[in-house]
Amino acid sequence: MRNLMLIFTGLLLMACQWQEPAAAFGTVERDLIHVNAQTSGLITVFNAQKGDSIKTGQILLQQDNTEQLLIVAQNEAQLALAKAQLTLLQQGSRQEQQEQAKANLARAAAMLDDAKLTQTRQVALFTQKLSSAAALQQADAALAVAQASYDVAEQQLKEVMAGSRQPDIEQALQQVKQLEARLQQVQWQLQQLTVIAERDGTVDDILWRRGERVPAGATLLTLSVDGSAYARLYLPANALANWRLGQQVEVWLEGRDAAVNGTIRYISPNAAFTPHFALHQLERSRLVYLTEVSLPQDLGIHTGTPIRVLLP
Template sequence: MDTLTHSLSGALMARATARPGQALSQRERLLAGFLAAAFPDIDYLLFWFDPARFLDWHRAWIHSLVLLPAWRFRLGENPQQPIDAVGVSASESSHPEPRNADRYIEQSIEWLAFKAVERAFADAGGRMTIHRGLVYGMLPIILRLNQISAIRRSMFRFRFLFAILAAALITGCLDTERPLALGTLERDRVALTATVAQLVVDLPVAEGSPVTKGTLLVQLSDSQQRAEVERAKAQVVRTKAHLRQLRNGPRSQDIAAAKAQVAGREADLREAQITAERNQELIARQAVSQAEVDRTKALRDAAGARLDEAKENLNELLAGTRPEEIAQAEAELSAAQAVLAYQQALLAELSIVATRDGVLDSLPWNLGERVTVGSPVAILLAGKAPYARVYVPEPYRVRINKGDTLKVHVDGLDQTFDGTVRWISSDPAFTPYYALNARDRARLMYLAQVELPDSAARLPNGVPAQVEMP
């Protein structure tokens, strides 16, 4: 509708200024046709007064066919006066009409010229350029001047002139720029999350600052976790001492005490045995009771058992620590060390550090707030230079491979960068290819990432970028 209203506005002005009684020179008619063709874009004036109203009215009723009849009444066209197919009234000139063959040729040339202009704008992508106003304003007037002059002069001369002018205008409308893949500059977004719910006690780096790997970004409260670490360290010390004790074996003092205990048990046994033998002799003379004899025998047997126990304890000390006990102590030490490492890792996670070189993009939590488990506490834009995240049209997908070098343009800069394709999708970004016919598949887009050189390290994220297609 935009293209149609521009062209019809210029053509209607050309017809109106071609009526008899119009005292307009060719320069004035040219200017009038140009202004009429550009009139549908007069709503750009609203932008200087109210941008919101401009967005509401842009390409609205003034770009519709409803406005075209208003041109007729505005220009005061007489409906009683017949006008031919190219805008000339029947009483305009007293000169005879050209021959039917010449008339047919002129109308054919006019039709082909309009089709050529239409195709030129279709190839150019329908972009709004100054050539549009020039073509839509000048072409109807040139056509009209060609017909009037053909009656007065040689048809061949002005047909040749018309062909040159039309070719020049169409050439000016052609788009000679290389095809582009559009997108924006981006960096890898790294979200650093919290593993525990603790208070934010320090924010040493401001948002937007460049950081290197290992830089402290956020510090969470670690007093409770430090106590857990100290307890785990004490457990490790205890298990280490126990293992060392088992490996060293019994002390010499313990062995000596065990030998002394064996000697004491042997003395007790001899005493109990002598008492038992004496009572056995006395029972024959009926000097003691049988109960006393039995009691002394029991004491003798008990003394013998205690002697055996003391000997076994001594043998155990002399044999040293069993290998199984040493292995058990070693396992306990490993478990205690693992607990310590785990507690130390939890302590380290309370200090949020940069995992890559880049720029600190945002800090979602304020100082003194308690973060939640799993929530991001720092957003890092990694990488020295950004990459262009663009959508490659389907016809150019087969020409691009990983590692190819492409020209990258950034809005606001005259400089171009040599980018390297680091990744390109094998699937279209929106509709799968098998759901479309051959014509619609040309509209598919493939997401690609083009890495920029280090010279573009200062470029910000989000800036529009264009990549030239091979």
């Protein structure tokens, strides 16, 4: 009789024992952005701290830009010089240059006439045997030099009056374009030393500090993106048939009395390792699938908040 009473009491306790409803468990997560250094350099200014709210366009940090500023200034000076040379070629010669070229030609013409007279006189004297052959040769040489000087002055006057050649102008124009492109490149490299936020968010972690020299490509900090909250949970294999992308589900947040509506945005096609918190203790041996559920963005939910979703 006593044994029967013990068995009856045990069955009664088992019948009254509370059974946890089937559910999938997880946490609130947000998309993370890794902010990387575009170039190596010393960090001189760091405007962010862990937990700070960041707005798009806000300067997060500044790397030493002393050398790059000098490179930009050098390229600006080279471009200014090339533009001045192009302008000179496009405008052609000035009136003063033309007048000088005409005067040079007139002087060369006078010297040529004098050399011709001297050479004619020496020929007559040599014919009359009143002058030596050496004197005649010297007069001939002087005439040749005067003729060459005249030809040069005449050609220079033609060039001054004609202005710059089109090939010279085109070459100068291409030089200006090349230097403009180079200036844009070094200005862009200067901008890369100033790291700005590309999205609104919260500083999740900081990996470097002011005064440290970072290599190119190093992750400087991570940002939790605003407006990207979602529930990451592990769905049991036996519930896959009842879940689909775009489906609305109720998500229970730790510390809140009412559920919020979420939308299933991702279900992994492959089974994942089962974390210790993912399933009820009676179901931990079953396969689970990583699932993401988009959450409303105006709830002020902290990243890492535990959540659960009741399974049908």
